[in-house]
Amino acid sequence: MAHSLESLVIRHTRRLPVPEGPAGEGAAAARQFDAVLTSVGFKLSAELLERLSGLSGAAVVHLAERTLPIVSEMVGDHVPHNAYFIDFPANVPDTEEFWARCVAEALGDDTSRESVLTQLAHGVLDLLSLPTYGRYQHTYEEMLAAQDELIAAAGDRVTVLHLGRDLDGELTDLYLALAGSTTPLGEDHLRDLKVLAERCAHGPQPESIPVRENRAVVNEARLGVGAGLLLDTVTDVLRLACALSGGDVTLQEPTRFRKLSRPVRRGLLAGLDAVVAANPAKLADVHAHREPFKRLGERLHPHEYPRWPHAADVFAVARGEKEARSFGSRLEQLLDDFDVPGAVKLLKSAPGRLFRALDLLLRIAADQEERDAVVAAAVEVAPEVSGRVVLSVREHFHNRERETDEPRIFVNRRGRAWAAPDVRPAIPAADRDRLIAALDAETRRRLPAPGRLLVDPDVLDVALPLSGRATAAGFGVLPRGSVSEIDGERLRFFVYWKETGERTDYDLSALLLHSDYSTDSWLSYTALTAVGGEHSGDVTEAPDGASEFIELSLDRVRGTFVVPQVNIYAGESFEEVEESFFGFMLRDGEQKGRPFEPRTVRMKSELRGTGRVALPLVFRRGDDGRWRAKWLHLHLKGLSYANRVEENQVSVSKVVRALVEREQLTVGYLIDVMSRDTTAMDLWDGGPVPDEPVTYIGLERPEGLHPDSRVVTLENLRDLIPG
Structure with a gap:
């Protein structure tokens, strides 16, 4: 198990956890380890090589035997x-x-x-x-x-492995980074988070878990150790049930719910009851996933637990026995009536949905007064919208600015793509420009002051990872x-x-x-x-x-x-x-x-x-x-x-x-926003790095950075996305 956990750390961080072993004369073995790594395009950092040289030769060889299969598989050389x-x-x-x-x-x-x-x-x-x-x-x-x-x-590739902390410390840091990510993780990262969450359930936890899928994986681990669940919608409970059944926590694919133990059923029903008791309007969220809720109800048997009547209401709504008018149906009616002011008023209570509807609202607005109201509402609620949605909408309107005959591409969560002619009417340039300026200002407000910036030019054209998918x-x-x-x-x-x-x-x-x-x-x-x-x-x-x-x-x-x-x-x-x-x-x-x-x-x-x-x-x-x-x-x-x-x-x-x-919006865009008027920025040419702490952004970590530097590389690029 320790070997697979080491693999997690190496794959995600390019760091080798601090090796444990007796002191000795391991310099020769360390050099041999480094030479073998070179054959697959890797090498030890100077700091790591020095550390290994102080261990016994046997300890170095043991570490090499564990590490080489990991890096070989990373580049496809394991077959x-x-x-x-x-x-x-x-x-x-x-x-x-x-x-x-x-x-x-x-x-x-x-x-x-x-x-x-x-x-x-x-x-x-x-x-x-x-x-x-x-x-x-x-x-x-x-x-x-x-x-x-x-x-x-x-020109052959050389990927440097750096010296890491002890294994427990590295795993905790990785868990906090993945669980607290401001952007959705890909399927493989979600599986890794599941492994880490089970190990770290009793340890430090992130201040917040903004991505719902991540929350479901963490809740599964917390339920297993009897810790309190992190729930604020009925859909959080549905995602947790999917996780417990080995299903899709993104809710894009149907999950076949397993038979659940009585303690787990009690935990899920208590969670549902608490969410609805705190805000009965949350019952309206059931409509988006009625069929999964009906199937879940067959597994939870809510009628056996009269002490949680609000949980029973969830399944009554799913079966159509109790009315709870959904937010979506109210919005749909307003849009069908071209009632832009009414739609804006309703959507201000759901800032994320307002942002996703901005293009439509601007297109169907009857006059400039209504378009002004749409833009004003977007500016008002922008601080409440997640950073990745702000950036996604910014990218969207940038591409709407371009007058072309190019087809419009659609990509679903599984990467399935198709193209179709873009038949949408244009959006007035003045309204579009006002929105873009407001979104830039909101992004700038959220970004931390980076201090001195050191940037690898190769990272400037990398698209912002707004979703791990x-x-x-x-x-x-x-x-x-x-x-x-x-x-x-x-x-x-x-x-x-x-x-x-x-x-x-x-x-x-x-x-x-x-x-x-x-x-x-x-x-x-x-x-x-x-x-x-x-x-x-x-x-x-x-x-x-x-x-x-x-x-x-x-x-x-x-x-x-x-x-x-x-x-x-x-x-x-x-x-x-x-x-x-x-x-x-x-x-x-x-x-x-x-x-x-x-x-x-x-x-x-x-x-x-x-x-x-x-x-x-x-x-x-x-x-x-x-x-x-x-x-x-x-x-x-x-x-x-x-x-x-x-x-x-x-x-x-x-x-x-x-x-x-x-x-696409790129890292270069975010660096420009981050460094505008306030920050010294240097482009790294591959030479020596500064002696002082810096914020380094690049594809790979250079050697010799000050230990207090903030480092953002390809492995944790999502950390650039503000919350």
């Missing part, structure tokens, strides 16, 4: 990555030539000859019927032996809409998957688009080579795991955009496979090396989502000739079978265009 073509990217054949070779080999095989002849006579051939197609024809070890060693280059779990992954420089001559994508039980075929492809988003060409199992690129070959099953690769020489690529994608051709979904992830590597011209080299990995993200086509990111060539990545984290619904890049190129192009042309 063997074989390639169908043994010497990829060299000698990749033309597609038709390769298929003809497979047919010839099948005709020479007594077991397959008759079947192939019959298929050829009918003019249709199933590639999967060919014995040598889609299945590795060599072992992983044979592939390694055929590859040249990687030549080290200055806009970022896939993984290594080196940036929030949706972020832009990052691509510094390398050769770009290599990889996908790995391992099926659970059913034959599963994932296809790595890359769509190459012109500047107008029309198709130039693609790389896939049907097009193994294209100008500037090679595909490693189609693998059609993965009982022991399988990998596919695409390599591009960026100076030879035609067009403006490269869109890697993972298509599910057959078998298990991204949610059902045992494991699946995507990533990319960067190499200089003649580095050679194996198809997968961990120290060249720049990003590795887990593939999870309900769609059948995954779009992790898009690469764009700028007017200056340099390539940049824009992060997508999107899924398309796709087909239930046989998704191919040829068939989805139009839908992919529409979605990519909609997101590429959208402008």
Whole structure:
């Protein structure tokens, strides 16, 4: 268990908890540990190396044995990555030539000859019927032996592991950071929070838990140890019930409620009763989730507990036996009547909902007087709205300012995306500008004085992480809409998957688009080579795991955009496979090396989502000739079978265009607001850092920062979002 907890700390903080062990002469072992880490693109900080050198050699070796599997898994090096073509990217054949070779080999095989002849006579051939197609024809070890060693280059990735506190201290800090996050966490972070909450239930707690899903996870742990529950709506109780049943605390997916013990039933009913007794109007919240409440009532048996009559009222409302007019129905009636003043008056009691309705209210307002009232109400309630909603609305109105014919993109909580024409009428510029100015002022009011700012320029174009659901779990992954420089001559994508039980075929492809988003060409199992690129070959099953690769020489690529994608051709979904992830590597011209080299990995993200086509990111060539990545984290619904890049190129192009042309609020925006007129700011050039405490904001923590510095990196970027 301690090893898995160490993994949590390392993954989330890039810190190694202070090792415990006898003092000794561990310098040699520490240097060896550092050298092995280098092979997967990591290294020990000078401070950590010094600390390890003072331990016994045995203690250092024990720590290394625990740490190396963790960092290897972070970049995808914990599994063997074989390639169908043994010497990829060299000698990749033309597609038709390769298929003809497979047919010839099948005709020479007594077991397959008759079947192939019959298929050829009918003019249709199933590639999967060919014995040598889609299945590795060599072992992983044979592939390694055929590859040249990687030549080290200055551009290889180096991720520094820093010295941390003791394990308990690190876990407590991580728990407080996740539980108290001002933005929703992704699914993987929520699972980590569950582990931490159970361990830290008796320890220090965050001052507030503003995100409801986080509160449900923490309440589950508190219920288990008999601590008081944090409840202020009936929906809080419903989310807790979902957590107790292993369901979806976001309430986006239906939960099958388990049979609950009598103490747990009493705890939930008492919580419901207290919420409604304190504010009977909270009964109206039941309407948003009537069906789940009805099913929960069947498990809780409220009729057995007459001492909690208000809890019974909740389920009576869900069954339609008791009336409680909902806020939504009252608002809907006002909007149907185009009663903007009435809607504004009602919405001022729900500031967050007012902010989400601002665009609609400004569009349906009858005159300038009504629009003035809308803007005035927004300014009045702004201090009561969460920081992430303030920033989300600011980003929304910034994009409404741009007069374009670009499609509008829609993305649900699971990353499923679709694009549609934007038919909304324009909003008067003066009203929009007043709102933007007010939102900037509100953001500035909330941000703490950072003191001296030290900023890594690479972080300026990173999109603000307004939701953890806009970022896939993984290594080196940036929030949706972020832009990052691509510094390398050769770009290599990889996908790995391992099926659970059913034959599963994932296809790595890359769509190459012109500047107008029309198709130039693609790389896939049907097009193994294209100008500037090679595909490693189609693998059609993965009982022991399988990998596919695409390599591009960026100076030879035609067009403006490269869109890697993972298509599910057959078998298990991204949610059902045992494991699946995507990533990319960067190499200089003649580095050679194996198809997968961990120290060249720049990003590795887990593939999870309900769609059948995954779009992790898009690469764009700028007017200056340099390539940049824009992060997508999107899924398309796709087909239930046989998704191919040829068939989805139009839908992919529409979605990519909609997101590429959208402008996100970035860390650079927040730094500008934070530092305006009051703060000294320096851009860090990779050299020595100041001796004094600073607020450092960057992708990774530099060595040598003053211990009293505030450090914000990719792992805790959400801390920038004000509450």
